[in-house]
Amino acid sequence: MFMALGWKLVIDAGDPHQQAVFWSEALEYVIEDNSPLIEQLLAAKAAPESLTIEFQSRRYWRDYAAVRHPDDPFDPVSGTGQGRRLLFTRVPEAKTVKNRLHVDVHSEGRRDETVARLQKHGATLLRHVKEPGGEWTVLTDPEGNEFCVS
Known part of the structure; x- marks a missing residue:
């Protein structure tokens, strides 16, 4: 018996956080809030602050931002969606x-x-x-x- 696999769509971006804002508006999704996990990792010195940024009054990963369907489950510790989601990852090159x-x-x-x-x-x-x-x-x-x- 085969089970369907979970997935997310990953989109390259110059500015992942602004892309998350746009797509959250476009799809009426919510921007994933990873700040509780990030704050824990920073406090434990398990992640350097240089990997994060302050955006919309929260701490986010510098090179990643995601949006998820508001009705889908998510991990309460990391804020990561466990259903329909888009992940934006920073890349150095522009779309051509x-x-x-x-x-x-x-x-x-x-x-x-x-x-x-x-x-x-x-x-x-x-x-x-x-x-x-x-x-x-x-x-x-x-x-x-x-x-x-x-």
């Missing part, structure tokens, strides 16, 4: 080519409203597509990653 993988945001019949809301949060409209099989809007997040709203 089209994504080979993208997120489709399902707007539950509120596409225009959702697109307008996302544009207020930094998304850029690329194009609107209408085909016999469906209709969607293609946007980019603040770092240029393509995604669709259907």
